[in-house]
Amino acid sequence: MGGTLVLRIEDTDQKRNTEEAVQVIYDGLRWLGLDWNEGPQMGGNYGPYFQSQRNDLYEKHLKTLQDKGVVYEDEGSIRYRSPRQPVTVRDMVCGTITFDRAMEPDMTIRRPDGSWIFHFVNVVDDIEMKITHVLRGEDHLSNTPKHIELYNALGFEPPNFAHIPLILNRDGSKMSKRDDGASISTYIEQGYSPEAVRNYLCLLGWSPKDNREVIGIDEVVSLFDLEKINRRNAAFDLDKCFWINGQYIHTMEMDRFADLSIPFIEKAGIQFGSREQLLPVLTIVKEKIKLFRDVPEWISYFFTEDFAYDEASVEKNLRKPGALEHLAALQEAFGSVSAWDAATIEAKLKETAVARGAKTGELIHPTRVAASGRSVGPSLYHMLEVLGKNRVLARMEKTIKQFGAVA
């Protein structure tokens, strides 16, 4: 379909107009990959792109209405006199709807202090910016007849309208700015990947019709069709968004994974040295990650000897008859190997287990706790390989000393 995406900041209400609020809009849009072609920071031929700076335009169109005698003053405000004739909205999603306007009150278009009301400036801007398609939430469907009246009074053809379903909370209530999931910043903070969130959002009110859930934006764009938009409001399901995020991480390129992980790792204060030193670690934990926020927790012990031993893991795996003896034997066996790769480590561990008449798991679990302080982590053999022989032997030594004394 193509088209030009115009970003316009509707800041006619000075009370709510703050720089942070605008920044949040820029950040959220950019993060989602919804870069605008025309608007603030991008320029364009129909600026300025802040309504607060377009007063001349509004004055100009107000004059048109005054000349036609369809506005009047009411307690200092300016109001538009509705013709009170039926208005038919031809909506690309909702179809043709005729509103009987007979009882409608006249709308205010300008306050006594000179500031403008949304409906009027919106119509003026859409005219001036040559907007062809107005796609907006269904909450505006009932406002559309008012807008059409304004287009007519101003002497312009209304654009195409498409009203799309709203997003509700999980309990069916209307989602507002402060509800869970409503703000893009929470996805950024929690470590969702932008492509996953965008994918999830695309599935609300639309689908590729073939039961696929994970679908790239390029394909969404090529398959998208306003006719296929649902008319039913959708409830936001964070669980599913979370799942889709996991799917994206699963198939993500390592470099992309690193790019998205690093901000969280740095924020956690982990000194990982260079990206080259970090990559092997990320490679073996990637399949465990569901949210980038969790990355630091999964990799911390790779970059410090000062890690804590999880008490429950110690209890379960180290304070068991024979555990430390197995560990000591394995430490010795590891010390004798020349190569240090996952395959060698695995072979040596299994060989040691057999020699000691123990099950593989009886060596694996204590070793994991000795090397990482915890019982959950990536594949043990790969973990030991990445950790390096010297550090592994030292950690085993330390563990035996620390827990042997009290055993």
Next chain:
RNA sequence: GACCCUAUCGUCCAGCGGUUAGGACACCGCCCUUUCACGGCGGUAACACGGGUUCGAAUCCCGUUAGGGUCGCCA
């Protein structure tokens, strides 16, 4: 209250006159497995209700009910 929109598993979607009503998330089993995940297999679970139309309705029409929206000198 008036007007508008909507109505399939708990949730998101598929279905567009004839299906054992399908997929996904979540949930519950089992399998895989060095942990945790991934993955695989299976299961629970829905056409809001009442009238029509039709040989036949989840699908079409009407009503009821329910939910959402608009009716601002908010956007």
